[in-house]
Amino acid sequence: MAVPDVRFALDLGGALTDITDDVLVEDTVRHARGRRAEGSTVDASTADLTLKNGSKYNRRNPSSPYFGLLGPNTPLHITTYAGETVLDVPYGVAGRASTPDHASLDITGDIDVRVELEAAAWAGRYTANGWEVAGKYGTTGNQRSWQMLIGNSGAPHFRWSPDGTVANLISRDAETAVPFGPGAVGAVRATLDVNNGSGGWTLAFYVAPSLAGPWVLLEDPIVTTAGTTSIFASTAPLDIGDNADLGFGTVGRRFRAAEIRSGIDGTVVASPTFTAQASGAGSFADSAGRTWTVANGASITDRRSRAVLGVPEWSPRWRPSGHHVRTPIQASGILRRLGQGAKSLDSALRRRMPSFNPVAYWPMEDGREAVQAYSPTAGVAPMRVTGLEMAADDSLPSSLPLPVIGTASSLKATVPSHSASGWHLEFAYRLDDDPGSLQTLMEWTTTSSPWKIWRLRVGNNLMNLIVEDGEGATTLVLNSGATGWFGTGWGRYLIQATPNGSNLDLHSAWITLGAGGFQSNGTLATTSAGRITGINTRFGAGLDGAAIGHLVVFGNDDTETFSSADSGFTGERAGLRIERLGGEESIPVLMAGSTAAQEQMGPQLPTTILDLFGECEATDGGILLEDRDRAGLVYRGRSTLYNQTPRLTLPYSKLAPPMEPVDDDRLLRNQTTVRRDGGSWATEARTDGPLSIADPPDGAGLYDQDVTLSLADDDQCQRIAGWLTHKGTWDESRYPSITLRLHSHPELVADACRVDVGDVIRVTDLPSWLPPGDLDLLVEGYEETWGPFSWEITFSCSPAGIWNVSTAAPGSRTDTAGTELGVAVDADDTTLVVDVYQGRLWTTDPADCPLTVTVGGEDMTVTAITGDIEDQYTRTVTSGWGTASSGQAWTLTGGSNSEYSVQGV
Template identity: 45%
Template structure:
């Protein structure tokens, strides 16, 4: 094996078994992930390899194999490489840590805790949860803990008594890209000299610094102290804190006694040998890996399922091989998956009804299916089944017809209070009264209950079975017979010897009445409601139910990442959402469809990327916001590339006139009217390149901004370099960064030759492929320009100006520029806004200072940071090197 040391494992009988030795590396190991071309949907990942198999050990049909009955289609497989950098690995979805026993020096006064971390993503949609970095936190003996919240802010927890939690949170989030390695730090001054305490958060490239303060210091009233306790020092998952199991690598941690004080614990995982289970740090503290926490340099490239076994052999019986193909979870999800049912049919059973009939059956149905096990179908006759398709949360529902009926039995159940639910729509107000739903109960004396509509009135009556009729509730349903869908619910709540009846119609108390339970549905329909009322989703509960989640509204307004997370949870598919909810698109109604198609609606509406998890058999949704203004994960000189390009400077991706339509709604349009790729005719522009997209959005107001954003992506005025190839066996120094690259990461190419425009050049990774041999590892990246994803931040906006030009000519070596800004705001002279990059005539310069309160201003610059410096004349435009657009 070469320096990359690939490893292949199969999960045989529930145990991961190393099968690297029989892999025929001379035939190669090939892995593909992400998009095959710019703009395409992500494909299912695929790994192909061949095992030497002279004894038929890996033939799933061979009873002589010790693995007989344990191998077959979709046996899990994982492929990993030696990432060269050792860290404590805490896998996604699993609890893992390294721990150290208590030591007397851990009883600090002022606190200074630092950590060097690479999480799969610094921010994520985790329902308000956080993930732990480290801490000494045991219930009843809690000292302190450092956490990262789902919105990217940092939190420090501590107690003064081992019990009472105190918390401080950074005023701003960290701004690191998924897979970006960085160090974080929190300090606690227990007595700031002003009768209070001060907490400060920091970030740095690594644990050695240089540290930059994150946001403002957090000052809290009253002094405090840090509980010394005797609890373990844990790195990774802190066992008594219930948070999110986020995949992360922890490279090093430091605990200091006092701010900038003496180090009292210093586990440096990146100084250990891969596979170490215990070690002593520089302070003599002994650390042990525990549970799923592993000290390793191995990095997973794929966790997949073997979708194809294809044994091969020579006719002589020699040279027996077992080629296999392992595919990511998307492959299985695409194979004949039935469409998801409606939002209501999927959701209502989770609320625990004892009986439920959606009534979404087809026009010829005589039985209405129940998704609740043990509940017989509802016998229906004469209803116009499947005739009303106006409810977005449901498949088409029936409309009442004269002489129709429905009968069903509710299974015996325990009831603490019964409830009956009905969804209905009145398209035309009946002039006379008719029954819409009748049900029976075992209570006394009132056993037959009828809901009636008519003449803009809804009534609920109860019958004792002997013909005596008692009015229970009556309500003038103003605004409810309005042609839209409504839920009507009737609850029966015991109150000693009496029974409270509560509904949308009002409430009443029935004295000397027992509750019983609902026993059945038995409804005959007369002419009063014929063609005027549609209904469905009849449900019966043995207890009060008030929260219907968002099933009635088909989750209208749910943000894209939340929809992905919820649907995957409902389908028992592990998922991780990268990116906070701020800025994600709000979705329209969740309609029936195949799972990947419904998930794809979120991806398309938000503009993010749905891909497969590399560390577990599951999915990842990378929100659009995680693609903004990223620091490159990999920086590589042009001379270290095996292939680059060839460049494409064509119009295949040009779209300067975009229309976005909301599904079943309005639309918005945007044109690029200025610039070299505008709709203007040549030579001012390129003419009209139009397109139209329909998206499942919540509101029409989303259409125009999305159209504008899509025009931004379609008017990138630079050559495209769709493929980049690196021989990692030749340049193993890039392996660590490569293992952190994923779809959507940024790669920077420096040192471009003179026949290309000056760099550096930033590229967005669209797809990744490995071709691994016995002594080789070729990495191919499918790329697109990263420039349209550079968006305006507050500090950039206040630093820049527009319409600026050189006030006088400069030579190729001048480091002072006179810049005129005839109108608009001047360039900021605040030192905190610099350095920043500008461009003049194709040369990129770094501005280190600006002076002058009127035009022209003086800029101090470093020349030729893109490898090109030239003379420039008065009047040449001065612009940001990479003008940032406003984020969507």
Template identity: 35%
Template sequence: MGVWDDSAVVWDDLVEPWGIGSSLFQLGTVRTELLLGDAWTDITSFVRYSSGITVNRGRTSEGSSVERSTCSLTLDNRDGRFSPRNPNGAYFGLIGRNTQIRTSVALGKTRLVAPASVGDSASTAHTAALAVVGDIDVRIDVRLHSWREQSSLIYKWGTVGNQSWYLRLNSDGTVTFFWTADGTTSLSCTSTVALPLPTSGRKAIRATLDVDNGAGGHTVTFYTSDVITGSWAQLGDAVAVAGTTAIYNSSLSLNVDASVDGAIFYGAQVLSGISGSVVANPDFTDLDEGTITFSDMAGRTWTAYGNAEVTNRYVRFSGEVSAWPQKWDPTGTNVTVDIEASGIMRRLSQGKAPLKSTLFRGLTTLSTLPVGYWPHEDQAGSTVVASGLPGGPPMRLVRSAPDFGKSSDFACSAALPTLNDASWGVSIPTYTNTGNIQTRFLLGVPLDGIGTASDETIVSVSTSASAATISLLVTTAGELRLIINDRDGLAVLDSGALGVFETNGNLLRVSVEVQQSGGNVAWAVRTLNAVTREYLTASGVLLGYTIGRASNILVNPGGGPSDTVFGHLSIQKEITSLFDLTDELTGYVGEPAGRRAERLCAEEAIPFVGIGDLDDTVAMGAQTQEELLTLLQETADADFGIFYEPREVFGLGFRTRESMQLQSASATLSYTGQELSEMEPIDDDQATRNDITAVRKNGSSYRLVAQTGALSVQAPPLGVGRYDDSVTVNVQTDDQLQDQAGWRLYLGTLDEARYPTIGVQLARSVFTDELITPLLGLDLGDRMDVSDPPAWLPPGEITQLVQGSSENFDNLQMAITLNCTPASLWSTLGTYEAPLTRYSSDGSTLNANASAGATSITVKTLSGPLWGHGDGDFNILVDGEEMTVTAVAGSTSPQTFTVIRSVNGITAAHAAGAAVALSTPFVYGI
């Protein structure tokens, strides 16, 4: 462990103890609230701060799972208000198990928080100054959970006839500027490229419209920046369109608004003319907490609407209290309740029942439930087929028993039975006749057919009318056949073999539909392949008969078929599309990991926060029957994302792998500026993995081994020996396993020190609002840098990803300890032919000794392409010294590099054979 002695540094807290050095902390800094009924109630005055409030969240390392968040605090209970069973308590009947709690601190700069997508906004009324009808320059500075979700940003736009302009983010990451010249006819231009990575976080967006570009047309140009006061980089090409234009002068207010949840606005600007005079300039970062109405620097009066609020309050924890342990001293004067509240994961982990199969969940959540449903997911040894509807009757065995739990072929289901020459049936509960009967079920006929000498009835439904029995058969050739009998058992319709259908070797969902049409019966047989999604149908009309309602149903009434798979039998009184549960039928195979996490939370009514582009996540395999938290963790494991508990929302979140790539630092701390209270690098093998086997759930495997390099499987000193690991991931195909193994190998062979914890104490006087604000906003997966490290550590900034945190705070101090992992691999991902990304040579070394002052070196490359300077200067690393290569001479190995030495402050002589590599090697992500 590398621990430094800071005795030589004059830390200002030697004379200014933590907790009293900063005027930023004051009474009211901390707020704690309980959700009592439908209202949040402030209980801050009852919080005892002898030990402060402690919040833990996230995970300790990159490879571990996120644990439940916790918040520990002590409440004064002398008046008994926190005793749930005390009828004299002020909160009697309002608190108990799983009462929600949240705690927050008011520090740093303000911002406009718009929690919901509807109604949470800020606006200023129309004035003559806002009547920009010519060139316009619009800028917005906002933080979004995802820059790949369509959202409004800033606009003067309303109903047709009164529309000026509108800046919008599109779901593909491009930006569109809309305007009208007449208040009605919409014109628009869209950026030629998407916004750059990362796909979440804070960005400033700018659009300019030149209504007359001097060439008989108009031009829209887009720009991006980190913040609205930063330098602007053009986004793609300027979009020039023939014909001059103008902007309609509408009477509408100017709105800062987002049509997605959780937007945070920092500022906006509207300029009359490109880089012209500022006519609106709200700065939400320099206002008083709780401001509703204010005047901006251009003289516009702004008002926050809905639940939007100007605040410097940062929620540190949202959870629930599962227990209220009461304590008191012998005198009864010191009465307290020591609370450890938890995030929602604690409660979800209490129940161990796996989620039902996807088709079960789909059928039991239809807007109109079936009148009867029998999943057939019963275990071996069952003597009935249980109903999937509460209180529904089971199907009784008529002839022996099916082979329960025999087949797992259908991804949408738990193991299903094979027919096994058995029969079973049930009387269908009475329901109102609608003139419709739809019978649906899963059918898996073996490749060699049903194995009988004659056609066999698979399902037979009895009705209350003249079309008395509706039977579907599988022929000996594997085709389907529909027979309808009258009350005397005579066949009044025989479709014959429906050659359009081929059952043998296919996994099908079958629908048999009959519908009263005047005095006739319209019938249809349809199938949907559970793997290929191929849809087939056949239909016809039976004249002069009625169907009434379904009264009884029999499965395999004649026995016969043995190995045919059957399940998920439903009877519906309304005919619905066979496509209504297509995703459920396939087990959601191919679903993006982020969208699966979002869907699962929606199905379980759990509030969800998605960070990044949920569509640009790894394609998942089938959703199997697992506990909810296991299924959610599968999504994070497959995508290398983070499944976690958000601070601001009592719910769950998913941060995508892609949102953590190519980030700039969300916060930067200076070592020499005495902004750290803890930083202890460790060179160890905790994260080392150099022999990785990736296994697909219910699939194949792929193995990768690091054969060379500092952390390879070679024995020291050439490597570190073998560190093997096997991980099972639920991805869609075996072809994805190479990427899964490769990225884990990259992470497991990263040759850097770990910084398990980096700590700060915000009460120290070095911390201003400008420093505190980004630290309070740091969340799981964000990049955090440390600049100016001490001389005994490697030169250059220390870049880390936040994996978790522990906080302790009260009204006088706030200590934050961040759990970190190296961010370098996440920050050096490349894309083919992208600017600044290069291929590194494989195995280059110095061809001759290089003195400490040499400005040219010779480099030998034994294999692969040679080095080139066609794309400009680049930096290399030679035994820890970084050099800038300004020229490369020679078309064969060895080559001569012209270099600028000591880029990172290291100057040394280097011996022939020293490795030469890019100082920042790029890798390709999954």
């Protein structure tokens, strides 16, 4: 297919309408995405184009065929020829390619499953616990054979049933994630040996760049000795993609090929190769004779989405003569809309309560002059307050300022009539001191029979709950010791009443924020549950100075109301907060990367949604960007940027000039102070080397920065300060932009289309006037332009070497901080005496040898390491060797037991 081939479509009334013929490509269409000018945050994507026939695109013109369909943020889809054909299963679509059951597919013995695909996120968070790769698996009629999935951690999962039932289903997960980043192409493989000859079965997982291999064992085989196994010969079809009977996550996937083999490395019984099919094909036959049909929203296509944007404005323009009517538009990504007139979000508690459908809720976050507490619950009247100092306590991180109890303070409110199956009352409180004698903290009324008035009292190291029948009779329900309930900051109290036959079970709990809590249970005999009818509290005089807020009533015995929200979700991982906030605000979010590797956030404070997203991005150090396949967001956690395989490799000769280095101090930061918002701080400085804080010529002089972040604890400050200083002192020239003309190099289209913000591009065969070796660049953003015969992409870049980090695995090792020869050696020497002058000593374990070191520019194999004193070792080497002198520095470059390489200092 000719390059370029760009198409434009508007989503009009839920249907995509192709408008490519109305786009003036001679004016050049421009699309920009990601960070620009080496900014710290991603800008909203934009696309600038001009539409012919301005009357058609005047949203207020009743003669337009699109009248009533155009409006603010009408979705605009931009797609291009992708350079390859795939089975595309978009996000949110449970699509598949399927072939019917066949005798050759009824594998009951050893099986070998191989699939090559590209996933929007191999590891991340989805609507369920993972996503489906392939399977012959039917739940109806117990027709389960086998299935391969990828879990949220990025680790493969394989399951099978010997008899087709779920009762005998055998499931195993790998403990290791596949080594593929977001949007990367990779191949996964599972082999099951149903009888390994040792009375058991063996399951193994492999990965490779493609089906062609080479296959690498992901981890040691998963083996059980509980007996041999088999696979049920079901009548279910074989699916690549989503299974029709299941409901796992629907992350975007682009399948390239698959192989199902009977026996490990055995006969190929199914081999759909989607890259060999014609774009738009609905069915095809594979080389094994199986006929495949595309279903449920999947498609075989050679097109790829470049952007899904919104058109905020439709403003036709014309010449004075009234001719040449045109509609120039600038479509924008979802970040633009989210930043337009955005108000601060409510507090974490105020946002959470409505999602639990309370029958009454009073946040009590009203202003200082308020004489009532507003309720956001429909049909609930404000609470009357007396004697409270409103908005006086701002120490609860999950809330706006709350009232403080004064002398003769009271609360009075009516709870609307509602259906109830028990009830639940809960509120937040702060009691700095034990009031000494029992004081009323909360009083409420119910329709329970016979007990209608409920009074909670605290003091004298006790929590005390009494009930009255309204005619003077009382009974003590709970009377618990309250050690630790006072002077510990904010907490909350909850009580739940659950019918139990003719009795009423009570659960009462005091939870201290971030420090556990206490509970007490009891039963009221011959008592109906009823419902809560009102709040009528006259606070005890001894509670002056206590604070209270977020009083909520439920018509059931709910238990999760305040969980995590009471602390403002402190400790929540950055990507999980973005995902949760996206769900609360109806913003689609794909979270890419391991959540366990992300930084933990401090309390979620009331601010705009983009500010909250930005806090997460800044704390974790990842990238928040717009989704190219839908109007939503993607969060790439920091760990997804580490140690990447280049997404696009191209020789220097295929780049458009100029590719010019910049070697300045614009981004130099050699001392960083990181402060926890509301907490402590730590400083890290680079003290040696040409970019250190030392004055020239020993260093660059001081370039400092002071950063305040949302952090869960003070310990995070030190490591983040170290990381930011590492980034700020990376000693490498910057190449702010490189340009690729795809119309001149159509063979690069497939790889170039996969490149997104956060991916790595490698430039090879650099000219002699540049440093030797390959150049790895991290993509910060890009701008692409389409003309009648041109397609040009300019990538905004930063050094990718910053993100190449050491990773430790069992059996791995690092270099010492400093080692040099203690005695000069000649060409025939095979024993070296060395001095460890800094850092830890070298291993003397024979199991760690042989290993490879570089001395004087030559690699040497070390066969033994001995030494009797702290800083002198003798190393025996077996390689050839040129003359080196005393004081020659060592560099560890890896060895047979090493899983990564680092340089000594």
